[in-house]
Structure formats: structure tokens, C-alpha cells
Amino acid sequence: MAASASPHSKGKKVASPNPRNSSRSPRARLSLIVLAGALALSACSKQVEKAEDIRPVRVVRVATGSVAGGSEFSGEVRARVESRLGFRVGGKITERKVDVGASVRRGQVLMQLDPRDLQLAQAQANAGLKAAESNRDLARAELKRYQELREKNFVSQAVLDSKETAFRSAQASYDQALAAFRNQSNQAGYAVLVADADGVVTGVDAEVGQVVAAGTPVVRVAQLGEKEVVIGIPEDQVDALRKATNISIRTWAQPDRSFDGKLRELSPVADPATRTYAARIAIPGATDDIRLGMTAYVSFQSASADNAIRLPLTALHQDKSGTSVWVVENGTVRQVPVQVSGTAGNEVLVSGGLSAGQTVVTAGVNQLRPGQKVKLLGEESVAANGAAK
Template sequence: MIPRQFRFILALAIGAGLLSACREEQQAAPPVPPSVLVQPAAPADATGLSIYAGEVRARHEADLGFRVGGKIVARLADVGAQVQAGQALARLDATDLQLNVAAVRAQASAAESDLALARADVERYTALAAQKFVSQAVLDAKTTAAKAAAARLDQARAQLSVSGNQAGYSTLTSDRAGVVTAVLAEAGQVVAAGQPVMRVARPEEKEILLYVPEGRLAELRAARALMVNFPAQPGLKLRAALRELAPAADPATRTYAARIRLLESDPVLQLGMTAQVALASAPAGTGIKVPLAAVIERGQGPEVWVVVQGKAQRRPVKVDAFLEDGAILASGVAAGESVVAVGAHKLVAGQAVRPLPLQNLGK
């Protein structure tokens, strides 16, 4: 019979042997390479397309404001209202303007009286001078006074005309037939001269307004064709062309405003509709298309990573264009190569990886 202390020692030895065997087995197991999502590089489509979101706008639109400042007492048109040339859109409180007209009219009346008196003096002193009762100098003074009175009357009449015009400016009218697209001030608001109150557009000629990031300006300028479609009108596609590109970026968004002229029109188009502008930018039959996320930058220029015989390889590339659904490469990758679509920035050259097709993700 084995003494109790020997049985305890034997159990410890057996346990230590088992742990050592397990450790050796774990150390001997080869490491599992990380999985990466790959997608075969493919020849670019016959035409590469870039899609930009924009808005239908009128080519001719203007912000209208009062030519004098004051308090708005009435707004006479709403957004969407069709207006005619000369139609009243809003009115200011014209009390002060009308009082000014009355004051200037009184000044003009006084100037007329002064001129009549001065002319009468000239006639009287002319007769006296002919009889040698007054000197020529006195007559000259009266003549000069009459000329000054006539000038003051002209000045008063001009001021009366200006005051009358300003009183008329208390009513804001449309200078063209169109549609009100925005109301920028309300009744009760005090506005300065020239401050926009309403926006009126001429809807017969429409265009697309969109904003382009600075990295896409060359692509927009070089686009061979523009096609516009409208989510609210499925199936409607219109040809278009670049009309105007802002020379400076918006300071807040750092994007450039571009106006796209529609070469065709359709009566179903409404101002403010969302538009999608497609740019045909890639030459037919050139380049290799890869996922956008496959192109990375780590200080040595653009690059992609491919999997060759289970190992990751870095490939410097030249990018022709960035599209909405991928990038077009001019060199660096051949059609059919397995391109790492996600997570390439974590790889090192020669690293063993296990490629998984991107389309199988989630299955």
C-alpha cells in the first residue's frame, strides 16, 4: 500500500507532466493568419460616372429690397406666388417719408415766393437806375439776389422730386414677372435700405446649382458629357453642360459653386427639386477599377494592397479618377488581382493573410 504522502507527490508529478504537454502542444500550433476582405480588380466600365447632388434653380433670380429703410407694415406676396412686373410685394410705414415730402414742398413754396420778390426788386431797381436814383452797384446786387433765389427754387424743387421718389420707394414692387421663391423679411421688421426682403425668380429658364469639392474641379471641367436625372421624376434624364464655376471656394464649406445649364427642359420640373448630375469622366475602355477604400495614402503616394499566394503586397498606383462607387487606376494593378478592399492600412509587406471575398461578407 502506497503511503499517503507518496500518493500526493505522485499526483503533483502527473499534473505537472500534463500541463507541460499541453504547453508544448500550444506552442507547436501554427498562428492563424488574419482574414482580409478582397475584391478582384476589374477593367473600368466603358464610361466612368461621378454623381453630384444639386438643386433646380432659376437662372435669373434677384433678391429685392426697399430703396429706403423703415418698418414693414404689410407683406403682400407669399412663397410660390406668381407675380407680374410692377406688382406690389410689401409696404413700409411711409409716415416719416410723407412728412418729409410736405416739409420740402413748403420749402419749395417759400423759394418761389422769394424768387418772385427778388424779380420784382430787379424790375423796380432797374427803373430807378435808369433815372439815376440808385447806383449800378445796387442794381447788380438785386440782380444777383434774384439769381440766387432762382437757384434756391431749383434746389427745393429737386429735393421735392427726391422726397417724392423716396415716398414711392416705401412700396416694394417686382421689376419682372416671376415667382416668389423666398421671403426674407416679415411684417413688423425694421429693414435697412437695400436689405433683401423677397427673392423673385424667372422660372422659364432653369439650371442646376451644385457644390463641388476642390479635389473634383478638374474632373468637372474635363467631363465629356453631363446628364441630369431627378429622383422625384424617375425616368426623366436631361442633357446638360457646365455654364459657370465659381473662382473662389465658399469659406465655410470649402466647396465651389457650379451652375449646370440644362440643354433641354421639361414642364414637370419645379424650382427646388433635387437633381443628380452624372459626369462621364473616364475614357472608354481604360483603367482598372478598385473599391474606394482600397486606395490609401501613408506618406508615399497613393497605394493599394494585393494578396499574392497568401501574402500581402504593397503596390504604388496612379489614380485617374475617384468615382462614387470606386477609383480608376491608370497603373499599379492588373485586372483580376485580389485587391484588399478594407483594412489595408493595417498590413505590412509579406504578411500572411487569409483572403475572403468581399461579396461574401454577412453571408
């Protein structure tokens, strides 16, 4: 027997409960509550401020005093006079009688050319001289005869004048031929190259069999006598070294022995390759053990300067604008251009740009920028010690 439907449920659809939907709602509500709390906390928290870049540096306080500036440069020992000898005529070299390092005396033969062409030219000039001499003698004899005839009135004055003119022309031709003969004789003698002073051969620039033109250097001879040191001076040191009062020289072979020097020559033009100015320092008291080519060191000492400022080398900052230092003012740094006048040991002498009492950075100059805040090293420890007392 089938059961009958309830009158209350007829025509209505009863919804059954969904356990899946009932379990999602509490979790969603919890997530929303957590997210809202995080947003509230982030809105109430303060932003972290970025730490300011304060760079620690070492400094020194500028003070003035009386110091003597100095500089040292390395160079090479050379002879004061080094001649580049060459033949006064052109030709083919047939003999070379010296080598590099050989000692030579004045008048000693160094090289010789083939003299045959020069000897032939000399013989030709001699023949011309003899012909001119004969013509002159003939013109003189005729002039004498015509003078006697004129005294007897056998010839006119015009004829005598022509004979006198012929004699003067013959005499001039003879003088010309004589000068040509002497010149060719000298040319023949120039085929032999001799030393013009005592010295040492420092170089040979031509060999036997080579054809050279007149004046081409073939042998270099350094004359004995006064020696000097050749150095290169930077352009920023030229004016300071002109005022140097004491110059001393020592060699690498004898570092414990020094000689007094004298600035003999300073080039007015910089070398195109090194951009330095060549200077020659004479050594009046040089001994025989100071040999040519030795390495030497030249020290310049200038007069003592009052109110001079000395700074460590590490304090200098080099850039395109020149040389400068960093000055600390109110906890920040400022770049100040300076002029360097010399050195004193491991320090440099500053001639302008600074005044006494200023604080200059001596370490870390390449890491600074204008207006950057700095911390002076050592201040904190000093303050701590003072508080402990």
C-alpha cells in the same frame, strides 16, 4: 520462579522493527523515478512553433484601358435669379398682398408701408420749393430793373453786380429746393414695394405691423425663366468636373427623362459647414413640369482616357495620410498611395500610383498591415485542378 536474563542481551537495547517506515521507502523511490523520467522526456521533446499569420485576400491584376469617367450628385432645382426684395425706406408695414407660392407680375404690389411720414416730408419739400421759386422770381425782377437803370447811368456798376449775384444765389436755392422735392417724392413712392419681374413668391420674411429698416429683405421672388440645379461638389472632384464634356440632369419625379445641363457657376470657396463647393448647373431645355424645389440628379461624364486604371471601390483604403491600396509583392503586401480621378459605374479611376501588371488587394484591406504575408484566394484550387489533369 523468575527467569534469568541471557548473558548476550545484558546491557544492550534491541530495536524493534517499524512497519510504517518500511512501507514508505518503496513508494518514495517510485515517485522519484517517475519524476525523473518526466523531466528527461520534457528535455528531449521539441518546442511547438507558433503558426505564422497568413491572411487570405482577394486580388485583382491591374490592367489599363480606355474608359470614360463619371460622377453623380444630388441637388435642388432653383431659379437662376431669386431676388430678396426690401423697401428702400424704413417704416411700419401696413399691408401684405401676396403669400408664399403666389405668381406675381412685373409692377404688382407686394407690400406697403405707412406713407404718412413720407407724405409730410414731401409737403415740406414742396413748400420749400415754392419759397425758393418766389425768391428767385423777385431777384430776377430786381436784376432786370437795375439793368435798365444802369443803361441810363442812374446806378453804378457795383450795384448791378450785387443784384446779379443775388439772382444767381436765388436760382441756386431754387434748384436745391427742386432737387429736395423730387427726392422726397421718390421717397413717398418707395412706401409701396412692387415686383421688378415676373416670378413666384418663395418666401415672406416680414408681416403686417412690423417696423423694418431700409433695405431689410421682406419678400423673396424667384424669377420665371431659366432654371438650374444647385449641388455640392467634394474638393477632390472639382478639377475633374471642370473638364466634364457631358452633363445630364434627371429629376426624382421623372427618373426616365433627362435634360442636358451646363456648368454655369462653380464657387471658389468651400462651404464652411459641408466643406463642399457649390455648383450651379443650368437647364436650358427645362419645361414647365420642372418645378422649383424638386430633387434632381446631375451626372458628369468626362472624356475617354487612354491607359486608365480601374479598381473596385473595395480596394481603396482611407486613413489620415490619404487614399491608398495594398499591392501584393512576393507574398507580402505593401501600401501604395494613389490618386482617384473619377468613377466609372461601381469602379474608381486611378490616375497615379499604380502600373499595369501589379496585383492589388480588393477585399480585407482594413485588416492588413505593411509586410504581412497573404494567401491569394483561388490559387490552391487552380493548382489542384492542374495536378488532376
